[in-house]
Amino acid sequence: MGATAMVANSTIRLSPGWNAFYFWGVWAVCLGCLAIVLWAALKSPKWARWTTQDILIVAALGVLLEVYDNIIGDQLIGPLINPIPGADFSQIQDLPYMFLLMVGVALVRKPGCVTAMVFVNFLLAQLLFGSGHGALDWTDGLTQGIFCDIYIVARRGGVYAKGASSLSMVLDGFMIGLLRGGPNAFLTDWTFDPYLNATYYTWLQMWNDTWTNGLFNGLEAAVSAPLAYRVAVSVVPSLGARRVRAAAADPFAEPADGQAAAGARAGALAHDDGGTTAEGSSGPAAGQATALLDPESGHSEGGLA
Numbered sequence: 001m002g003a004t005a006m007v008a009n010s011t012i013r014l015s016p017g018w019n020a021f022y023f024w025g026v027w028a029v030c031l032g033c034l035a036i037v038l039w040a041a042l043k044s045p046k047w048a049r050w051t052t053q054d055i056l057i058v059a060a061l062g063v064l065l066e067v068y069d070n071i072i073g074d075q076l077i078g079p080l081i082n083p084i085p086g087a088d089f090s091q092i093q094d095l096p097y098m099f100l101l102m103v104g105v106a107l108v109r110k111p112g113c114v115t116a117m118v119f120v121n122f123l124l125a126q127l128l129f130g131s132g133h134g135a136l137d138w139t140d141g142l143t144q145g146i147f148c149d150i151y152i153v154a155r156r157g158g159v160y161a162k163g164a165s166s167l168s169m170v171l172d173g174f175m176i177g178l179l180r181g182g183p184n185a186f187l188t189d190w191t192f193d194p195y196l197n198a199t200y201y202t203w204l205q206m207w208n209d210t211w212t213n214g215l216f217n218g219l220e221a222a223v224s225a226p227l228a229y230r231v232a233v234s235v236v237p238s239l240g241a242r243r244v245r246a247a248a249a250d251p252f253a254e255p256a257d258g259q260a261a262a263g264a265r266a267g268a269l270a271h272d273d274g275g276t277t278a279e280g281s282s283g284p285a286a287g288q289a290t291a292l293l294d295p296e297s298g299h300s301e302g303g304l305a
Contacts, residue, residue, distance in 0.1 A: 062120025106232035115145035177221025182214025
């Protein structure tokens with residue numbers, strides 16, 4: 001036990017060369033994953049192409065994530081809940097963040113949506129609050145979203161698919177939250193902070209940061225997933241349609257062109273039949289009836305006067 005505690009509380013200090021290797025290796029992995037996600041979003045038949053509506057949704061939710069993450073969460077909610085024992089350990093302040101993220105997934109449902117929302121949030125944070133390393137810090141934003149999008153690609157259109165059960169949504173939400181929090185926390189302690197900020201962590205700190213962020217972000221996203229689906233359907237009702245149903249006939253609707261032409265032909269035929277009947281009824285019998293009623297009337301053509 002003593003040796004284990006000693007190792008757990010020892011600081012992880014890699015050489016500058018190894019820190020650089022891991023840091024740029026993470027960049028290479030992120031770019032490779034980004035290429036897969038872009039191919040799925042632009043070329044794969046499993047998903048429809050991105051629309052202007054999708055881009056606007058991602059941009060709006062990215063702004064909301066930034067407002068909560070760095071303004072409401074850090075400045076208002078964080079100071080209130082930090083004195084509560086275990087609040088920081090359970091990552092409870094991330095619950096609204098994960099809910100907004102899952103709403104974006106439920107609305108867009110396409111590869112790249114998580115990375116796009118998180119990256120908009122991250123870029124806004126850099127613009128508003130500054131960044132000490134510029135583009136080198138982008139790995140922090142990329143690793144919060146790219147693995148979630150790889151999971152969406154691996155599900156082959158199953159995330160928030162039409163007709164998906166609540167259990168499926170909960171499991172997908174858990175995986176998206178797990179992949180958002182766990183890898184980023186591990187890589188931050190292992191390579192990002194040591195390489196960029198010369199900040200080092202113990203093995204125990206790295207372990208606690210990794211599993212708490214992964215587990216509790218997963219649970220928060222799992223809880224948020226069904227509610228996020230309801231919000232998405234209320235915003236875009238067509239997302240909740242399980243199948244296309246024929247619309248009920250509207251008795252006051254204007255007829256289509258083909259139906260109008262058919263109706264006109266039917267009316268013309270009925271008019272012709274009515275004319276023929278009328279002419280038949282004006283034959284000799286009709287003439288005799290007229291003569292009986294009016295003896296002074298005569299035939300307009302031939303016959304006895």
